[in-house]
Amino acid sequence: AQKITQTQPGMFVQEKEAVTLDCTYDTSDQSYGLFWYKQPSSGEMIFLIYQGSYDEQNATEGRYSLNFQKARKSANLVISASQLGDSAMYFCAIARLLIQGAQKLVFGQGTRLTINP
Amino acid sequence: GAVVSQHPSRVICKSGTSVKIECRSLDFQATTMFWYRQFPKKSLMLMATSNEGSKATYEQGVEKDKFLINHASLTLSTLTVTSAHPEDSSFYICSVDRAATGELFFGEGSRLTVL
Numbered sequence: 669a670q671k672i673t674q675t676q677p678g679m680f681v682q683e684k685e686a687v688t689l690d691c692t693y694d695t696s697d698q699s700y701g702l703f704w705y706k707q708p709s710s711g712e713m714i715f716l717i718y719q720g721s722y723d724e725q726n727a728t729e730g731r732y733s734l735n736f737q738k739a740r741k742s743a744n745l746v747i748s749a750s751q752l753g754d755s756a757m758y759f760c761a762i763a764r765l766l767i768q769g770a771q772k773l774v775f776g777q778g779t780r781l782t783i784n785p
Numbered sequence: 786g787a788v789v790s791q792h793p794s795r796v797i798c799k800s801g802t803s804v805k806i807e808c809r810s811l812d813f814q815a816t817t818m819f820w821y822r823q824f825p826k827k828s829l830m831l832m833a834t835s836n837e838g839s840k841a842t843y844e845q846g847v848e849k850d851k852f853l854i855n856h857a858s859l860t861l862s863t864l865t866v867t868s869a870h871p872e873d874s875s876f877y878i879c880s881v882d883r884a885a886t887g888e889l890f891f892g893e894g895s896r897l898t899v900l
Binding site for chain 2: 701703705710711712713715718759763766768769770771772773774775776777778
């Protein structure tokens with residue numbers, strides 16, 4: 669079975685500071701994918717960044733980067749230069765590849781990030 | 786524009802009635818869609834994998850007779866909450882996997898309130 673653990677229920681950060689959201693995972697799969705999503709109060713799930721288990725370089729997408737440490741089974745999200753609009757729930761998820769090629773996600777508990785002006 | 790459309794976004798119903806939620810893939814055909822449930826301030830929990838042309842695969846603890854899933858076409862999956870009760874009130878959200886590119890897209894979600 670796959671499991672994602674996010675140990676920070678809430679984080680408070682000053683605007684323009686960098687923030688790291690923790691995520692550890694457990695899986696018996698050799699090949700897997702790790703996702704981070706942002707969920708504002710509207711409920712939509714906004715894709716932020718993806719890291720494949722065999723990717724040697726850490727993924728980056730604009731202000732988002734993923735600190736992937738495979739041996740430690742951690743996939744922390746780093747947001748640089750935080751903005752007020754970054755306030756939201758953040759979910760880490762691990763994907764299992766199904767036979768039909770689709771990816772089944774297991775989500776962590778989430779971290780509520782609040783950016784203070 | 787949206788790749789996945791979910792409808793209705795909000796629904797309020799009386800206890801004992803059934804509610805149908807639709808998830809449409811707008812840009813591509815999808816043989817597999819996923820249905821999640823999210824309680825307030827909680828995480829998304831996978832309910833079932835919707836498979837086009839065959840029965841859905843339900844996660845452990847999810848009542849298949851309670852949550853009927855139909856994936857009759859390559860662009861549409863429906864979730865029907867049968868004989869809804871207040872404890873079924875939740876946020877239901879679907880996702881669609883574009884297997885060719887590995888991209889995952891989520892619907893906007895449907896907030897169900899059962900009175």
